Amino acid sequence: MSSTPVPRPTRRLQAARLLGLAAVGVLGMIVTDAPFGHFGASSQVTLLGAIYAGVLVALSGLFSLAALQGRRWATWGSFILLSLNIGAFLPAMIHDFPVAGSVMLWSVVHVANEFFVADTRTHRVRRQEQKATPDAVWIQRYGAAARHILAVSLMANLAIVGFEIAASWVADMTCLVLGLGVTALTGPFMLAVVRERPRYLIWLALVLLGVPWGTTPLNAVLVGLTLYQIVAFAVVLARGPLFDDLVQSFLHRPALLLLSTFGTMAVTGALVLSFPASARGAPLSFIDALFTATSAACITGLMVLDTATTFSAFGQAVILILIQLGGLGIMVLSTFATILLGGRLALRSEQALEEILDIQSPGAAYELASFIVVATLALEGLGAAILALRFSQAGMGVLDAIWYGVFHSVGAFCHAGFALWPDSLISLQEDPVVLTVIMALVVVGSVGFSVLAALWLRARGVHRRFSLQTRVVLWMTLALIVVGTLLFALLEWDATLAGMSTFDKWMNALFQSITLRSGGFNSVDFTGVEQATIAVMIVWMFIGAAPGGTGGGIKVTTLAVLAAAFPALLYNQPRAVLMRRAIPNEIVYRAATIVTVAGLITAIAVIIMLATHKLPFAHVVFEVVSAVGTVGLSLGITENLHAIGKWVLIVLMFIGRVGPTSLALALGAQKTGRVTFPEGRLMVG
Structure with missing residues (x-):
């Protein structure tokens, strides 16, 4: 193994991935519907589930701190958390294949991405830091980690709504900790952006719209944090190398970009439409959810289910976004x-x-x-x-x-x-x-x-x-x-x-x-x-x-x-x-x-x-x-x-x-x- 010091942006991204693995694992444990399994029914936290969540959070915190300090042994953290997630969710796939399989897939993809996808921009970033503006320097140093943890936090909030687990204090506290952490991380950057362009205050004012929708003070805080994260995520993406990262592999074959984007929209929409909160009655089967999502994303309109009576307000909103x-x-x-x-x-x-x-x-x-x-x-x-x-x-x-x-x-x-x-x-x-x-x-x-x-x-x-x-x-x-x-x-x-x-x-x-x-x-x-x-x-x-x-x-x-x-x-x-x-x-x-x-x-x-x-x-x-x-x-x-x-x-x-x-x-x-x-x-x- 090379003795070259790990660049700080890479350390922060590594720490963000470790925290993301822990957050996804904890929420997956709550969401998994396995009444006869070790995780119990959806929204239920069993003793084994609590032990798993505690160990997962403790290990992620330990290895994240080690990663930020540049400790070489911190690289083992991803493998350990991956092994823990696979060992915990592999038996649960018998009861709830979509959720357990998604958690395992997320873990495998992100660990593989950490070890097999090199950060080719590190040296270029470090050379440009002296010439860049303050907000650009922040993007270069913290952008990758912020994008990752923002994506995890937004998915966590979506899971709370989609799987109707808002009554679980573990899920609420997980989203609250993620939201507060993201706010602390991106706060200086957003303030710099607002000082540079005051019109961004209009975007941030959307956060205040979340307060009336909270049935409790905690819910109001969570809704406000979610709206803030949406704005921050959009700004961070736009200020970073968004398009270079998005189309670099499609430059010579633009048609492949169409296939990839619409395919991703259809599959992602199908997963969200299969959430319990998307339907008024029983959750949709995956093929019906995929049919509806494809019809919406491809702006067709063919329906196997009646939109008004089958889908809840949340499901109809998802369809509207896809359209x-x-x-x-x-x-x-x-x-x-x-x-x-x-x-x-x-x-x-x-x-x-x-x-x-x-x-x-x-x-x-x-x-x-x-x-x-x-x-x-x-x-x-x-x-x-x-x-x-x-x-x-x-x-x-x-x-x-x-x-x-x-x-x-x-x-x-x-x-x-x-x-x-x-x-x-x-x-x-x-x-x-x-x-x-x-x-x-x-x-x-x-x-x-x-x-x-x-x-x-x-x-x-x-x-x-x-x-x-x-x-x-x-x-x-x-x-x-x-x-x-x-x-x-x-x-x-x-x-x-x-x-x-x-x-x-x-x-x-x-x-x-x-x-x-x-x-x-x-x-x-x-x-x-x-x-x-x-x-x-x-x-x-x-x-x-x-x-x-x-x-x-x-x-x-x-x-x-x-x-x-x-x-x-x-x-x-x-x-x-x-x-x-x-x-x-x-x-x-x-x-x-x-x-x-x-x-x-x-x-x-x-x-x-x-x-x-x-x-x-x-x-x-x-x-x-x-x-x-x-x-x-x-x-x-x-x-x-x-x-x-x-x-x-x-x-x-x-x-x-x-x-x-x-x-x-x-x-x-x-x-x-x-x-x-x-x-x-x-x-x-």
């Missing part, structure tokens, strides 16, 4: 947070972001990311205010009206068809205000943020010619809305639209035309639609929204490119022409590839579903296309699917969100060959 994160994208949110908190974005990371957002102008990532989040929050806030006022006028309580307004406004803009009514919006089919607001939010979210930016500049008086992208998206969106409205009204006038006034018929036909392209809400009963209407709906769902927006499908620009390629092919023209602009052949090939891959995935999924379920062919095709297009509409068969069908739709929603092309790029290495082959003639058609 918002899925709609904006993790990368965009992180970029905006860095801008807001005064950070910077590395050039290569910015290039990766530009590829993900499908923008070509260099340096535009900052401006577009800022516009995305500001415009989204502003439009969702306006929609929520109008909906809340309308719901309040209809007799709903003020708090319920606000919650329903926010939930449906975010869901509409992000194209997630989750509704807090069992029949979606059928009960509101004669309310033009609600339908108009939902339609407006769906349309605005579907056109893409680059188009919104162009429209915003035009509204501010900046008169310049729209780009080809903007013109194609606007014209295709208008054409699909008008044609879809006419077709739906023509086919359903005396069917699902029967009994309505003429105005309501046209309003609901317009609503379905708009929401079919990835919106996910419905104001008529789809179980009674005509067969011809189902065919039209499948086509509209397959087309979807525009690139850069919150919708799915093959995108309206893809359809426009293929439509322009047909005349070029028929008349043997070398290039496709769209709105008096020649389209490069590689764009045509890409559009054809997207449609081909999406169609192939749809066909395979339909075959699997038909082979494993006794369901009507049209209903299966509708369900599959709804999942691939991240639409969220159903003809009523989602709740009747068994495990295989649910897994098929989970995979389809995930593929539909990240895109078939992104999936192919992430899973297949790009190769540039230098070998050319002679041309060959082949008869086709």
Whole structure:
């Protein structure tokens, strides 16, 4: 073993990991539901559990102090705590596999990370300390340890809420000690940040909001500490090497970043939704929780359980957060947070972001990311205010009206068809205000943020010619809305639209035309639609929204490119022409590839579903296309699917969100060959 002294930032991180292992072990002991095991039922502390917790805390404290002092023997602490956690939770896996397995996995990953992942920034950090500002010096010295212990503390608070163990004094004291320790550690840094930028006082003022929610003084303190930790965690992440750490391994393959972030969101959301506090009755099975989390994170809206009656307020809040994160994208949110908190974005990371957002102008990532989040929050806030006022006028309580307004406004803009009514919006089919607001939010979210930016500049008086992208998206969106409205009204006038006034018929036909392209809400009963209407709906769902927006499908620009390629092919023209602009052949090939891959995935999924379920062919095709297009509409068969069908739709929603092309790029290495082959003639058609 080398005799080189261990750098102090590494010592602090090592101590933080030891304390984190102890905290996770203690909370895991309380949460584990093993009535016939040595840990007892959930929220119960047995004698063996108390002994285990006492030994764990004592050893973690001892080895943490040794780590801070630079003692070499402190490195054995991680192995000892790991062995203790494995020995304690391995028998508990028989009774409570998710909790016991999670504690063991956490322990193994963090011990492996400590010994097999080197800190390559240590020497660079020590060289830069003399030049950095005080808050930057703090980040360099304490940032890694603070991020780790903040994450552990926030997870501990989430466990208290999710597993409903607030009555356990051991859990409360564990979170209190962690919260006070984190506050003491990050306090000087936060004060320095506030002195540098007084606007951060607004963030810290959120802590005061926690006081009224505490039923007891201890609960009020815990809620306040939790809110403070959320603010501190955001600031520490933004001031540290956030983006370099996040995308360093994805710089050459940005599509892999999409897969990783949405996959992480889905799995994490599934774990939280499986908490007892997420459901009104019995906790959800993992597959139902994963289905719901994937549907929310991938902004689809397909549901195997009724959102209003199955999920508690906590569970609905988790779904809403997943919808918002899925709609904006993790990368965009992180970029905006860095801008807001005064950070910077590395050039290569910015290039990766530009590829993900499908923008070509260099340096535009900052401006577009800022516009995305500001415009989204502003439009969702306006929609929520109008909906809340309308719901309040209809007799709903003020708090319920606000919650329903926010939930449906975010869901509409992000194209997630989750509704807090069992029949979606059928009960509101004669309310033009609600339908108009939902339609407006769906349309605005579907056109893409680059188009919104162009429209915003035009509204501010900046008169310049729209780009080809903007013109194609606007014209295709208008054409699909008008044609879809006419077709739906023509086919359903005396069917699902029967009994309505003429105005309501046209309003609901317009609503379905708009929401079919990835919106996910419905104001008529789809179980009674005509067969011809189902065919039209499948086509509209397959087309979807525009690139850069919150919708799915093959995108309206893809359809426009293929439509322009047909005349070029028929008349043997070398290039496709769209709105008096020649389209490069590689764009045509890409559009054809997207449609081909999406169609192939749809066909395979339909075959699997038909082979494993006794369901009507049209209903299966509708369900599959709804999942691939991240639409969220159903003809009523989602709740009747068994495990295989649910897994098929989970995979389809995930593929539909990240895109078939992104999936192919992430899973297949790009190769540039230098070998050319002679041309060959082949008869086709």
